[in-house]
Amino acid sequence: MMELRLSVTEARNRLPVLVGEVAEGKNQVVITTRNEPKAVIIGYEAFQRQQRLRVQGAWRVLTELVSEAQALLRTTQEGCRGEGEPDLYLFLVSFADLLRDIWEAGEEVSQAHASIASELLDVNRIYLAGDDRLRPEQLAPLAHVLTLLTRRELTMEDAAQADRYLLSHGINAMFPVQGDLVALYDEQEPEPA
Amino acid sequence: MSASTRIFLDTTVQIERVTATRACQEEIVRALVGAQVITSTYVLGEYLRTLVQDALVLYNLVLQTEQPHDVETRIAQLLNKKSASRCLLLWASLHRAGVYEPANLLRTLRVYIEYGLINRFMVGIDELLDATACGLAREHPAPQGETYRLRTQCTRLVKECDLAERLAEHRPHLRTLADGLKDHPDAALARTGVFCARLLEDPDVARGRNCTWYLGDLVIALELPSDAALYTTNRRHFEPLCSLLGRQIYTPQT
Numbered sequence: 001m002m003e004l005r006l007s008v009t010e011a012r013n014r015l016p017v018l019v020g021e022v023a024e025g026k027n028q029v030v031i032t033t034r035n036e037p038k039a040v041i042i043g044y045e046a047f048q049r050q051q052r053l054r055v056q057g058a059w060r061v062l063t064e065l066v067s068e069a070q071a072l073l074r075t076t077q078e079g080c081r082g083e084g085e086p087d088l089y090l091f092l093v094s095f096a097d098l099l100r101d102i103w104e105a106g107e108e109v110s111q112a113h114a115s116i117a118s119e120l121l122d123v124n125r126i127y128l129a130g131d132d133r134l135r136p137e138q139l140a141p142l143a144h145v146l147t148l149l150t151r152r153e154l155t156m157e158d159a160a161q162a163d164r165y166l167l168s169h170g171i172n173a174m175f176p177v178q179g180d181l182v183a184l185y186d187e188q189e190p191e192p193a
Numbered sequence: 194m195s196a197s198t199r200i201f202l203d204t205t206v207q208i209e210r211v212t213a214t215r216a217c218q219e220e221i222v223r224a225l226v227g228a229q230v231i232t233s234t235y236v237l238g239e240y241l242r243t244l245v246q247d248a249l250v251l252y253n254l255v256l257q258t259e260q261p262h263d264v265e266t267r268i269a270q271l272l273n274k275k276s277a278s279r280c281l282l283l284w285a286s287l288h289r290a291g292v293y294e295p296a297n298l299l300r301t302l303r304v305y306i307e308y309g310l311i312n313r314f315m316v317g318i319d320e321l322l323d324a325t326a327c328g329l330a331r332e333h334p335a336p337q338g339e340t341y342r343l344r345t346q347c348t349r350l351v352k353e354c355d356l357a358e359r360l361a362e363h364r365p366h367l368r369t370l371a372d373g374l375k376d377h378p379d380a381a382l383a384r385t386g387v388f389c390a391r392l393l394e395d396p397d398v399a400r401g402r403n404c405t406w407y408l409g410d411l412v413i414a415l416e417l418p419s420d421a422a423l424y425t426t427n428r429r430h431f432e433p434l435c436s437l438l439g440r441q442i443y444t445p446q447t
Contacts, residue, residue, distance in 0.1 A: 103300075111303075111307075114300070115303070115304050115307060115308075118300050118301065118303075118304055119304065122290060122291075122292075122301065122304075125290075125291045126290060126291065129291050130291070156307050156308060157308075159304075159307070159308060160307070160308035160311075160312055163304075163308060163309065163312050164312055164315075167312065167316060173290075174286075174290060174301070174304065174305065174309045174313070175210075175211050175212075175218070175286055175289075175290065175309075175313060
């Protein structure tokens with residue numbers, strides 16, 4: 001496959017032919033302005049292949065990051081089983097860095113992965129910056145929702161269910177209110193499958 | 194509140210549960226603890242075409258605006274001032290949750306639109322009444338290109354609810370309201386009285402009028418179960434209706 005470098009004007013004049021050539025896989029066209037490469041015309045099949053590779057790459061990164069975050073949560077949970085009231089601030093700081101990367105990878109994988117990661121990020125930010133303190137017993141529901149991200153197929157209904165699940169454990173990611181939201185529930189929601 | 198107390202949340206309180214000041218939100222949470230909390234699909238339909246629709250407007254504004262502070266200017270320039278006011282409340286909610294950068298604002302608004310706002314509507318609800326079988330309550334924001342689309346209008350020509358049938362069952366109440374409101378000093382309530390009289394003749398005129406607040410308040414007052422109290426911030430419009438129908442009303446104090 002040849003790489004053709006063309007200015008915008010040249011590409012515009014030859015566009016119908018170029019589209020045919022890139023679709024057949026003969027050429028890849030790099031569009032330049034003032035000799036600087038600015039955009040690429042590639043065949044749709046090649047584009048789809050690249051998209052698939054990008055998602056596969058993001059998925060690998062996502063699962064690695066989630067494992068790392070799970071390990072951090074496990075260590076913190078073990079630490080909380082000791083004597084006295086643990087300070088979870090340092091956990092939240094490390095968790096925030098991981099969650100930001102998880103969200104970025106999630107954005108590449110699917111909207112549902114991105115939404116769940118985004119909620120966890122919001123929870124983290126609220127507990128870091130707000131007046132509420134994260135309680136040790138809330139680590140388990142966080143770990144549960146984090147684990148959802150290791151499922152390759154997730155829907156927005158799964159994300160909505162995860163949000164309801166967090167709410168039922170008093171974790172209000174989007175509209176934080178100081179007060180016990182759990183008290184509004186007669187029963188806890190079943191854990192999302 | 195005791196467990197036997199039934200509280201019906203109207204659209205204004207449902208919106209306050211999401212966008213009010215923290216003090217007010219906490220007061221609402223406290224007021225509902227221990228009570229049996231109910232709302233309806235009609236209220237959900239109103240909530241979708243107000244707050245959720247406003248979240249879509251805000252999402253578009255953030256998408257089109259380079260600087261976040263310009264979003265406030267664009268909100269102020271919106272023609273629909275009620276929508277502008279709710280957009281500002283949502284904007285304040287985003288800031289209250291610590292969301293400021295454009296990428297985060299868009300991300301969080303997407304979560305609000307996709308499920309966050311509807312989940313908050315259902316928080317703590319023990320029973321969702323569906324007497325009117327409102328068709329718009331079954332709508333959900335659907336992605337369309339970079340933004341979303343939400344159907345918020347119905348027409349009288351297409352029957353997609355049981356509103357007319359339910360109103361027809363309330364003839365004695367409609368008569369009470371028509372008689373009680375016809376000379377009301379508040380022009381809007383007087384119009385509600387005139388509308389009740391029209392509904393007595395032809396309940397079908399109620400369909401397709403989803404944007405008229407006086408119909409919405411009327412439907413909510415009528416679908417309110419007799420053993421439930423109405424929780425609303427709109428005391429001005431609901432008090433005369435509830436008083437004529439012999440219903441209880443609560444309002445947040447903060």
